[in-house]
Amino acid sequence: MITEMALDLKVNGDRLLSWLVDLAKIGARDDGACCRLALTDEDRAGRDWVAQRMRELGLQVQIDAIGNMFGVRAGRDRTLAPVMTGSHIDTVRSGGAYDGNLGVLGGLEVVATLNETNLSTARDVVVAVFTNEEGARFAPDMMGSLVYVGGMTLDEALLTNAIDGAVLGEELQRIGYAGDMPLGWYQPHAFVELHIEQGPVLDMEGIRIGAVHNLQGISWQEVVVTGQSNHAGTTPMRLRRDAGYAACAIATFVRDLAKDMGGDQVATVGKIDLKPNLINVIASKALLTVDLRNTDEALLKQAERLFSAFLAQLREEEGVDIQTRPLARFEPVQFDLTLAKRIEDNAKALGLSYRPMTSGAGHDAQMLARICPSAMIFVPSVDGISHNPAEHTKADDLVAGTNVLLHTLWQLSNQEA
Amino acid sequence: MITEMALDLKVNGDRLLSWLVDLAKIGARDDGACCRLALTDEDRAGRDWVAQRMRELGLQVQIDAIGNMFGVRAGRDRTLAPVMTGSHIDTVRSGGAYDGNLGVLGGLEVVATLNETNLSTARDVVVAVFTNEEGARFAPDMMGSLVYVGGMTLDEALLTNAIDGAVLGEELQRIGYAGDMPLGWYQPHAFVELHIEQGPVLDMEGIRIGAVHNLQGISWQEVVVTGQSNHAGTTPMRLRRDAGYAACAIATFVRDLAKDMGGDQVATVGKIDLKPNLINVIASKALLTVDLRNTDEALLKQAERLFSAFLAQLREEEGVDIQTRPLARFEPVQFDLTLAKRIEDNAKALGLSYRPMTSGAGHDAQMLARICPSAMIFVPSVDGISHNPAEHTKADDLVAGTNVLLHTLWQLSNQEA
Secondary structure (H helix, E strand, O other), X not given: OEOOOOOOOOOOHHHHHHHHHHHHHOOEOOOOXXXXXXXXXXXXXXXXXXXXXXXXXXXXXXXXXOOOEEEEEOOOOOOOOOEEEEEOOOOOOOEOOOOOHHHHHHHHHHHHHHHHOOEOOOOXXXXXXXXXXXXXXXXXXXXHHHHHOOOOOHHHHHOOEEOOOOEHHHHHHHOOOOOOEOOOOOOOOEEEEEEEOOXXXXXXXXXXXEEXXXXXXXXXXXXXXXXXXXXXXXXXXXXXXXXXXXXXXXXXXXXXXXXXXXOOOEEEOOOEEEEXXXXXXXXXXXXXXXXXXXXXXXXXXXXXXXXXXXXXXXXXXXXXXXXXXXXXXXXXXXXXXXXXXXXXXXXXXXXOOEEEEEEOOOOHHHHHOOOOOEEEEEEOOHHHOOOOOOOOOOHHHHHHHHHHHHHHHXXXXXXXX | OEOOOOOOOOOOHHHHHHHHHHHHHOOEOOOOOEOOOOXXXXXXXXXXXXXXXXXXXXXXXXXXXXXXXEEEEOOOOXXXXXXXXXXXXXXXXXXXXXXXXXXXXXXXXXXXXXXXXXXXXXXXXXXXXXXXXXXXXXXXXXXXXXXXXXXXXXXXXXXXXXXXXXXXXXXXXXXXXXXXXXOOOOOOOEEEEEEEOOOOHHHHHXXXXXXXXXXXXEEEEEEXXXXXXXXXXXXXXXXXXXXXXXXXXXXXXXXHHHHHHOOOOEEEOOOEEEEOOOOOEEOOEEEXXXXXXXXOHHHHHHHHHHHHHHHHHHHHHHOOEEEEEEEEEEOXXXXXXXXXXXXXXXXXXXXXXXXXXXXXXXXXXXXXXXXXXXXXXXXXXXXXXXXXXXXXXXXXXXXXXXXXXXXXXXXXXXXXX
């Protein structure tokens, strides 16, 4: 076995790409989308296919009680904590070919490259496939990794109801992926997840590798405004209690808020429903959602406070009732900066443009960050599109990201401490 | 016959109210709404009932080619132009008991009062019922009066298709109201229409009579904004092309526009539809409507120009495409100020509070204003509600408005020139 890796060693891009194509066929729909909702027959078929690849690569395949899959490549010293990589293979209802899949198949491609070049590592290398990352069939999302790190009990997870009425534990049994490996068996030395960006930053800036330093905190609220329905022609402006106007004032306020706060703060009103929603009737009711995100918890709280103060003022000025209901609230996650810096260094050494960045979406790595040094490698999403059949990452970028993963995992798996 | 009216002569409020109740029973729905869409069986039943009342009052009933009904009380000098009053009895799908009906039944109550007190007038008094004022089944609205004054050809009107597919001319024949009186037969000396305000001004201010001086011009536009759908978490603010934000910026702009212009300018965005309308997706598309109204055509044009300039700026700033489509455009209508002043004088003489006002809704009187001095008497709408089963005007106000109509018609019908 060889214990030194040449800097110019590269993964086999053709094999990686053909695996991505093959996995995307499982659950493929006529419109080009991929639909492998968690714990459905399609998910089982995808899992079976991945397990078969793992076995062909000589990995030991293990399944834990929440259905997380682990392909283990033994290192020279089994007493050392393993290095873990991976992601998920479940998709949203109308998913693409790369979200999740790249992190799993990129990990397997790293293993295949190590095998072919006869390279041994000090530590075990583990490729993980986490259950139900998308949350499209069972809430919450990132469930497999959440349960793995102890953030949710197994019992609670197994009793979760699907949107189609199924019970998670029963579905897990049905598809044959209720395993016997204890939860949290591996306490990794480090975790690295390769993923598509799912945002437009790398693509717009023409940068090939994102070293993910942190992950945004999320604050989701539903807002219901109740005003007074009235005739749009006969009601003077001063007598209006316009729920539609109030909804729009909220949307423009949060835009201004994000611009004024600057930094990582983003704010979105993506959903607005007016009643009665007629051209010549002042709306009596508006239901809208507000999505605030920041990488800094204190700043996210500040955004929430400023938003709340604006609602109080708007209530007064427009004479409307405004009720809010929290829909989701996650604190920001800080990844391991030493590990993120290592990803940048490897991109640089491989001649790839790179930048530090923030993830705006949730990922399994944020759960693993609770128990070990973790970070992520992002590759560009063309036009920032994901969760959509049009999701695309250029082949060169898929391969480049996997090469960064190769060298990063190699270094981590040979660390003595 | 008596030719002098005492100032303290009043209409019979009980009779007026019972007529309003009886007419509202025709087309009544379980939810309390009244549904007599133009030229339906319910409209026919309402027309038959009104024609029967006219005949009982000794009026000559005439029907013209577009189905307008005229109940004629002969004056002493048939060579003089008649004084006309009236309104409509068709309703919207979920209508109230007073919109239109009050103008017709108030006119008949005036005739009944003249009859009972044996009062004769120099000129004929004509109570008109105009076809399809609401436009809820056949577009455009105010069709009967529009055709009457020559603003639309009879042929065009008869070929109009209903939202249910029926053809207007065939429906008119079917219900037996395709009459033989030539269009525009009566060239009135004056036209006065009694109507509920359909807005909150009189009710909020506690004023009982509105003397309508003018009617707003209307500019309706549909606006379609096309941006770029993207992830609400991963898309930095500076890279967004947010159709939802643009729609809301338009809505808050028109609110500011109306406030800045002041005067009679009103502006409403009552309808907004976002796509995909999801909490965590920046909207790719927004369809909204903009309703601008002013009593002054030059100011209304100014509002349209400022709006258009804002869209150009927004296109640039947000990087979105914005298309507009005119849905309706009517110039403001000026009523006869001498006649409006007469209405105010009569309200004052009857001890009723009054104010000059603007109509924000369209009415048959605006069509009649093209061929003769015209004005309107408004009575309060509780909370400004109309086109709704909750439409309500206090009994005292219904009667007070009819008393103003009585004295106004009396004076006009005895004018020598």
